Amino acid sequence: MLQYIIKRLLLLPLLLFIFTIIAFILIQAPPGDFLTSYIAELAASGSSMDRAQIDALRTLYGLDQPMVIQYFKWLGRLLTGDLGVSLDWQRPISELIGDRLTLTLLLGGGTFIFTWLIAIPIGILSATRKYSFFDYFFTVFNYIGVATPTFMTALVLMWISFKYYGINISGLFSAEYVDAPWSLARTLDLLKHLWLPIVILGMDGTARLARVMRANLLDELNKPYMEMARAKGMSEWRLVMKYPVRLALNPLVSTIGWYLPLIFSGSVIVATVMNLPTIGPMLLRALISQDMYLAGTIILIYMVLAVIGTLISDILLVWLDPRIRMEKTG
């Protein structure tokens, strides 16, 4: 078991290396180099940068050198923890991202926990009460949950609460806490705001996971060990919880691998619409203003989060399923 996880961990640097290449290609993808377009933009808005500043930036990013050199320069700076400076914000990227990253993780983690807490019971009840009213109700709910773009849910809820209750539910903090330093009161305020984006972001995932859980469980419910457990005289509820639910969890755990990336990926849109201070809206702004190093860094962060998701799912699966555990050790 340990061996398997170590193997995965050893592969991690390689994967990260590939990710930096992809991120770099994305940085370079826009036509023209970003500095030129930045200068053009500055000129258009009336301000300008002095010659020396431009030259300093040019050498810093190695813009006068071939791509490969530029890449390794960037990689070298990443490895020393220097993420670079955002041209748009005129501030170091690490400083810009810090707090936003925490909130992004909080939103993603919260959504993940929310979906699992809701989806598993729904899946279990739908499968054990197949074709009941409950099952049909949630089948409909699941279809609609998957079909509704998250930003629609967000906009509709925002509109309803604004129109009928007069409250603006966007953002993660009340006005007085937006720029305040962290404190207990600020944390409580955050929690008061966080649940709604979590619910909105989690709708689609809840629907998907509940469907996966229902299908897995239906498969398991026909297995001979169910009959055996019944023949032992176990009560129905107890045996369902002990055997099929436990077994149906395994395939569900393997969904973490794609589900976590999906949450973080989807949070970009919800955060933009609801004006949440996460890295999502910052990515959008960076992309539109061609602040490519900031964009590249954020994309890299998303990729790392995704790999962590896959890793968690692998480790959990090994831990949950003795068959995999033995196979990998033996």
Place this chain on the structure above:
Amino acid sequence: MTRPTDEPLLSVRNLKTEFVLDEGTVKAVDDVSFDVHPGEVVGIVGESGCGKSATIKSVLRIIEKPGRISSGSIIFQKPGEQPVDLVTLDQRGKHMRAIRGGDIALIPQEPMAAFSPVHTIGNQLIEAIRLHQKVSKQQARDIAIERLKDVSMPNPEQSLKNYSWELSGGLRQRAMIGMALSCRPSLLIADEPTTAIDVTTQAQVLDLLRKLRQQHNSAIIFITHDLGVIAQLADHVVVMYLGRVMESAPIDDIFHRPQHPYTQALLQSIPTLKTVNRSVLPTIDGSIPHPFTRPAGCPFFNRCKDAMPGTCDRHAPEAVNVSATQLVSCFKFQSDGSMERHK
């Protein structure tokens, strides 16, 4: 061997179990009656799909929707206790659950699939014990080791920690039998326990069952499609075809004086030492009709060499006694007015 005369442990009467599907209703068990006496081994034989499994699932009351028992009775009477009709009990109620696993235990067809792959054998064995006996986990563990010793499991302590897929097929089936025995049931139901394992292990498992029966005097219902296995173990044989009992008789009568054309045909299709080399082994013509297109009348008539058109394809024959212990369900014997009709 004659049948014991004491009260039957289990008495199944006119049992009907059907599955209501979109495509139609399948009568999986149709008017089945048989008795099991204490310490007796009753073999139920038939081709696949003949309703053997549905019969024992009905007895255990583990028929799940869309299936249901539509009529009949299953009287279970432990010696010295009041008889209960299992059909009248709540399938998932306390009483039925206490009987299931406690008094009537199942040895399943495929031990591999019947054990959960993510729980240890010990976990599942101890659970079975604690469901029916008020004992601590440690005590249950001791009982579990005891039972595994009963079934000659090598290294029982270790095997409690194993997962089912870590054991060989034979050991797995032993563990399963150990689990079935965990509460000393008075009736063991073995559902083709030897089909999923190889021939040598098969013999060992049969030996084990024979030994257990002598030691504990538990009755066994043994289901198989293999007449050879039946011959080694059973006292009484019930031959089923398409949900109906064709013939029910002591083992000697079945092998030496088979009366029903189906039983006769089955026996002829077993190769014996007398079978002439390189001759074609007789088979039964045709195959079992699809359950939805089950013929009216005797279910076997379209494959029967003695079928009487106009009778067999119109009416269902009733079971008649051809001797004190031998029952046959065939019109060949019904024309004789002196024959007593079975209730």
Place this chain on the structure above:
Amino acid sequence: MSAIPVNATADADPADDFDIAPNWKLVWWRFRKHKLAMVSAVILMLIALVALFPDFFSTQAPHKTNARESFIPVQGMHLFSEEGLGLHAYQVVGKRNPTTLKMEWRADGDKIIPLGFFVKGYEYSVFGLFNSSRHLIGPKDSSSRERVHFLGTDRLGRDQWSRLAHGTRVSLSIGLVAVMFSIIIGIVLGGISGYYGGWVDMVIQRLIEILQSLPPIPIWMALTASLPRDWSVEQTYFAITIILSLIGWTTLGREVRGRFLALREEDFVTAAKLSGCSQMRIIFRHMLPAFTSHIIATSTLAVPVMIINETFLSFLGLGLRPPAISWGVLLQEAQNLQSVALAPWLLLPGIAVILTVLALNILGDGLRDAADPYN
């Protein structure tokens, strides 16, 4: 079983029919039983009609702006009036609110605009083949300025009903074209991977793994953001379909590979090999037909994903850009609370997205169940 004469009590044996029916027929029979999927199929056909002839369904040219008619709310159609039965709408009259300085529109119950089917309206071209000015529905008197806006108007006074019809064409076709690209990449790479195995399989599998572990939306955002701004609508359109299918093919690739691996061991493939079929023939004549139904089902389920993703991108302003019209572009008008609070009907294109995605998902599930009843 056919050797036995069928008993008189059993009706004409349907099983006989069953034995000889080709696979597609079996799939169709099973699919037909799925009522909801049938309903979805009909809805999708209607949506497809709109996508094919958006102008016919429009009441106004989609790009026609009218600053004096901005933010008119949903107008609706009515059947009964004092004058008796007849499809009609009421003319809206606007009055500027003196305190908020906002235009406030109100339906005038006295001014009835009679509506008719197949009325004359603006002239349009059908696939460049011929011109027509017939429209499915609209005011009977086209010359008057009593215009109708069934679904209201946007900021620039453009008719949302007509724009929605035109958006249908773009959004639906982007989904289909992106899936088509995905199918091509998926079948080729998945097929190679599954058929040849070995190191080729290894490389393709790792590629799929890496692509699948990428967070799709940020990557798509970065790729679409890097498209040159001066590209034409058509160029952006194709670039976006390709970008979407760049990650989208992996699911299909996996599926195809899995099927190929399973089929490689099947007897009929061995038989074909032994009888000297060429590899191409084995792949295209023997193996592909064995899982086309699965590919169709999986592709159907991939279309709604693509449609939603295009909507996401355009909504964020990174996908298609005006003057192109897609559902996402339409929804961009409702990007923040202010716009929604001012003109909630701008969210209506979202209903079109939900309806289409819903119908496609149900249809896909129905097809999948029909193609493989055991899975």
